Each structure stands twice: as structure tokens, then as C-alpha cells.
Amino acid sequence: MTGPDGARRGSRAPYLFVAPAVLLFLAFLxxxxxxxxxxxxxGLRLTGGGIFGTRQEVFVGLDNYARTLADPDFLxxxxxxxxxxxxxxPLTLGPALLFALLLDYxxxxxxxxxRTAIFLPYAIPGVTASLLWGFMYLPSTSPFSYxxxxxxxxxxxFLTGGGIYPSLANIAVWGGVGFNMIIIFTSLRGIPAELSDAARIDGASEWRIAWHVKIPLVAPALVLTGLFALIGTLQVYGEPxxxxPMTPEISGVWVPLMHIYTSAFSRDDLPLASAASVILAVGTLVVSVVLLKVTQKRAFGGMS
Known part of the structure; x- marks a missing residue:
């Protein structure tokens, strides 16, 4: 029989196992x-006046949020x-689904x-991939322009006018397709083979099996990869x-994260950068929740 000391140790064990995760969550999040x-x-305000004035941090309430939302560069x-x-x-999810279906055939x-060849670009760091593609975009070094x-x-x-958008998106697509393909392919492998076999016996083609059997069953994986792609879009920073330095089309405040970095380290205004960060985080959360709600309603609507 277990004594009182053993019972107390057993009751503390779950907390001891959870403690490292809780500490990491508190420290880093x-x-x-x-x-x-x-x-x-x-906020930072000048006190004392004249040339001898000093900047001091004071409470400003929601002033930083108002300034950020009124900043045309941020918007x-x-x-x-x-x-x-x-x-x-779309270009990240579409090819990933296509490759996953072809590999599941x-x-x-x-x-x-x-699988290795498609996934390999994801293993290359984003900054390295951006540099590699940047040299292939520059007119003086681009083999395509040559x-x-x-x-x-x-x-x-590639780096002028409207061409900057597909050029930047290409870097994300090149690196992200393999990651999404692995998630979707893993979900496809979890579908019972009997479902596809039954559809073949009924005379369904591979195209019909993919469209009517496989894709509906991997909808959760598609939602997950779509959510990852959306969050990654809102957090774009490394590529631009x-x-x-390679193009005048990209300024120091080209995307929100670049605007936050400029405010924090170039303008030395950490409070304003913090307000912009909170707005971006809340916006990302809202968009993610809306996407999940919409996809869940469609899923349950299709089941009813």
C-alpha cells in the first residue's frame, strides 16, 4: 500500500513535469x-526645455496606438x-496539395x-534563400535576364515596379511548398486505403478519388497549412x-515588421514600436480566429 508520503509525492509529480514548460512560457512569451x-x-517626452532638455519616459495612455493607426506608412x-x-x-498551398496527391498515388x-527534393528548399534558411534569389534577380547577375x-x-x-511582389512571393513559395506538402501528405497517408479501393471498384477515376475522397478528408490539414501561410504573410520581414539594398522599391517601412524595426532601432522609439507590435499581434490573432471560424462553419455545413 502506498503511504501518505508516497501519495504526496505522486500528487506533486504532474506539477514537476509541467513546471519547465510553464517557466519557459513565462520567460519567453x-x-x-x-x-x-x-x-x-x-512615451518619450522632452523635459527641461532648451538645449539642455532630456528625454524621459512618461505614461501616455493610448497615444502610441493612435499615432500608429494614423501613420500612413504603417497602414x-x-x-x-x-x-x-x-x-x-495560393501558390504555396496549391502546389503543395498537388505534390502530396501525386506522391500518394x-x-x-x-x-x-x-519528398526529399521538394522538402529540401525549406531546410535552407530564409535569409540565405533571399540572398540567392536576390542575385538571380539583379540584372547584372541574373541568368534569366541574361x-x-x-x-x-x-x-x-524582378526588382522594379509591380515585379517586386511576385519576386518576393517566389521566395516564400520556393521555401514553403515542401513544408506544407509534408503536412498534407502525412494527412493523406492517414486515410484508410479501403475508401480509395471502394471508389475504384465503383469506377471512379484517380481524379475523382482525389477530388471527392482525399481532399475533403484532408481539409483540416489544408486549414492548418493555410493558417500557417497567412500568419507567415503577416510576419514577412526577412525577404524584403x-x-x-538591391532595389529602391523597398523602403525601410515597406511592411509592418520593417516599420516596427525602424521605429525601435533607427528612431529609438521603443514605446511606439511596442504599440505597433501589439496592433500587429492582435490583427494576426483576429484574422486567424476568423479563418478558423469560417472554415469550421463550412465544414459543419457540409456535414449537415
Missing amino acids: AIPIGYALYLSLR AGFGRLALYGLISV AGARGRRFA LTQELGLGEIP TTLK
Whole structure:
């Protein structure tokens, strides 16, 4: 029989196992978020007047939020994100689903090599990938522009005008398709083979099996990858920052995260940057919740 000491030790065991995760959550998530909220309500004001005035941090309430929401550069960054997302999100999910369905096809060959080849770009760090593609975009080093110039078609405007959006989206697509493909392919492998076999016996083609059997059953994986792609779009920073020295089209406040970085480290205004960070975080949360609600309603509506 277990004595009182053993019972007490058993009752403490779950808390001991959970404690490391709770400490990490507090240290790297809860406390930084709380400090960001605190900073967003503060502001830097000049006190003393004249040339001998000093900057002091004072409570300003929601003033930083009002300034951020009234900043045309910050709001324009969301417009650029929308154009970027309209290109990158569908092109990230569509090929990933197609590759996953092809790899799940019973007659597919070289699956292991294909999975590795498709997933490999995701293993390359985003900054490295941006640099590699940046050199392929520059007119002086681009092999694509070299070919078009040899054909008399002129250079391809990768980094000028509207071409900057598909150029940036291409980097995200190149690196993100493999990750999404693995998630969708894993979900496909969890579908019982009997469902596809029954559909084949009924005379359904592979296309009909994919459209009417497989895709509906992997809808949760599609929602998950779509949510990841959407959050990644709202948090775009590395690609435009890496390409910024290569083109005048990208400014220091081109997307919201670049605006936050500029406010914090170039303008030395951490309270304003904290307010912008909170707005971006809340916006990301709202968009994520709305997406989940919409997809859940469609899923349950289709089941009813």
C-alpha cells in the first residue's frame, strides 16, 4: 500500500513535469508580451526645455496606438502585405496539395527522392534563400535576364515596379511548398486505403478519388497549412529586408515588421514600436480566429 508520503509525492509529480514548460512560457512569451503592453502605454517626452532638455519616459495612455493607426506608412504596409499574400498563399498551398496527391498515388515512383527534393528548399534558411534569389534577380547577375537580353527581349523587371511582389512571393513559395506538402501528405497517408479501393471498384477515376475522397478528408490539414501561410504573410520581414539594398522599391517601412524595426532601432522609439507590435499581434490573432471560424462553419455545413 502506498503511504501518505508516497501519495504526496505522486500528487506533486504532474506539477514537476509541467513546471519547465510553464517557466519557459513565462520567460519567453508571457513576460515579454506583458512588457510590450506596458511599454506601449509609455512615451518619450522632452523635459527641461532648451538645449539642455532630456528625454524621459512618461505614461501616455493610448497615444502610441493612435499615432500608429494614423501613420500612413504603417497602414500602407498592410496593403503591400495583402498584394503579397494574394500571390504567395495560393501558390504555396496549391502546389503543395498537388505534390502530396501525386506522391500518394499508388503508381508513383521515387517517392522518397521526390519528398526529399521538394522538402529540401525549406531546410535552407530564409535569409540565405533571399540572398540567392536576390542575385538571380539583379540584372547584372541574373541568368534569366541574361537569356532574355540575348533574345532581344530586355531584362526582366524582378526588382522594379509591380515585379517586386511576385519576386518576393517566389521566395516564400520556393521555401514553403515542401513544408506544407509534408503536412498534407502525412494527412493523406492517414486515410484508410479501403475508401480509395471502394471508389475504384465503383469506377471512379484517380481524379475523382482525389477530388471527392482525399481532399475533403484532408481539409483540416489544408486549414492548418493555410493558417500557417497567412500568419507567415503577416510576419514577412526577412525577404524584403534582404532585398532592400538591391532595389529602391523597398523602403525601410515597406511592411509592418520593417516599420516596427525602424521605429525601435533607427528612431529609438521603443514605446511606439511596442504599440505597433501589439496592433500587429492582435490583427494576426483576429484574422486567424476568423479563418478558423469560417472554415469550421463550412465544414459543419457540409456535414449537415
